[in-house]
Amino acid sequence: MKIIQISDFHLRGDGKLSFHKADTIAAMEHTIKYFCERKEYELPEFFVITGDLADGGTKEGYELIYKAIKRLPRPCFVVPGNHDKREYFLEMFKEQAPVKDDIKPYICYTIDLTPIRIIVVDTSKPACHSGGLTDTVAQWLEQKLMEYPKKPTLVFTHHPPFTTGLPAMDEGFDQADRFAEILRQHENVRLCCGHMHTGIFTNWKGISCVTCPPVAMQMEVDFRGKNSPDLTEEEKSDDFKGGGDRFFLGNPAYLLHDLQGDMINTHYMIIPIGADYSGPWPFKYYDGEED
Ligand SMILES: [Fe+2]
Numbered sequence: 001m002k003i004i005q006i007s008d009f010h011l012r013g014d015g016k017l018s019f020h021k022a023d024t025i026a027a028m029e030h031t032i033k034y035f036c037e038r039k040e041y042e043l044p045e046f047f048v049i050t051g052d053l054a055d056g057g058t059k060e061g062y063e064l065i066y067k068a069i070k071r072l073p074r075p076c077f078v079v080p081g082n083h084d085k086r087e088y089f090l091e092m093f094k095e096q097a098p099v100k101d102d103i104k105p106y107i108c109y110t111i112d113l114t115p116i117r118i119i120v121v122d123t124s125k126p127a128c129h130s131g132g133l134t135d136t137v138a139q140w141l142e143q144k145l146m147e148y149p150k151k152p153t154l155v156f157t158h159h160p161p162f163t164t165g166l167p168a169m170d171e172g173f174d175q176a177d178r179f180a181e182i183l184r185q186h187e188n189v190r191l192c193c194g195h196m197h198t199g200i201f202t203n204w205k206g207i208s209c210v211t212c213p214p215v216a217m218q219m220e221v222d223f224r225g226k227n228s229p230d231l232t233e234e235e236k237s238d239d240f241k242g243g244g245d246r247f248f249l250g251n252p253a254y255l256l257h258d259l260q261g262d263m264i265n266t267h268y269m270i271i272p273i274g275a276d277y278s279g280p281w282p283f284k285y286y287d288g289e290e291d
């Protein structure tokens with residue numbers, strides 16, 4: 001059984017380039033076309049998109065992504081990111097985010113019909129770039145994980161709870177220790193995140209974790225802090241925020257999670273669209289826009 005994780009479309013419905021540089025509609029079109037052209041044996045049971053579906057806060061972006069994911073050759077589930085709005089998820093993505101009434105407005109749900117169990121956890125905080133767990137979500141997750149404590153399970157979130165080493169992205173995660181304690185009670189779980197726009201594979205407090213590369217805007221992997229002695233004069237004058245705040249226009253990429261026995265192997269896959277990898281460009285918002 002296979003599950004494909006894709007992440008961070010950042011679609012805009014207003015025709016503007018994302019962060020002044022990225023044609024996210026083109027990246028989306030390439031990605032959807034690529035999956036539509038896969039042979040039957042290459043296709044997963046379903047897709048999971050780990051957040052930042054749309055950008056700029058307008059409904060038009062969600063309408064674009066909604067129509068796009070309906071074209072995918074398999075069902076698709078969605079996870080909210082810091083650029084997303086819960087109200088649009090609850091209103092427009094009823095099939096793609098089957099949230100039960102007892103946990104609304106959090107976009108949390110499980111998919112239980114397949115040999116790999118899926119648990120989607122909402123780590124977004126309205127109008128905030130960083131993420132975390134609320135008490136309500138933490139209790140819900142603990143209860144859900146204990147329903148099947150041995151079944152191979154993928155927990156999907158947008159924000160990673162662990163330190164990444166990219167200073168501008170390491171903003172902390174509410175109740176990270178509690179999150180780890182809850183996950184550790186399960187025997188066979190992998191935490192699969194988005195948000196980082198680059199693939200990271202790690203073991204966090206005994207838990208296997210990955211972050212998914214993006215559809216749009218490949219992160220520059222730069223570990224320098226904003227006061228690093230290695231900054232150039234140009235970076236100093238540009239108010240460099242630390243590594244983790246610039247991107248390249250790269251090829252879209254994704255993760256393929258494949259069940260072998262009771263083990264889930266995760267493959268890093270690239271969609272070759274001939275991107276020029278220009279950059280790095282800053283994640284710079286338009287005037288008046290926030291995270
Ligand atoms: Fe993102």
Ligand SMILES: [Fe+2]
Nearest residue numbers: 052081082195
């Ligand atoms: Fe994000």
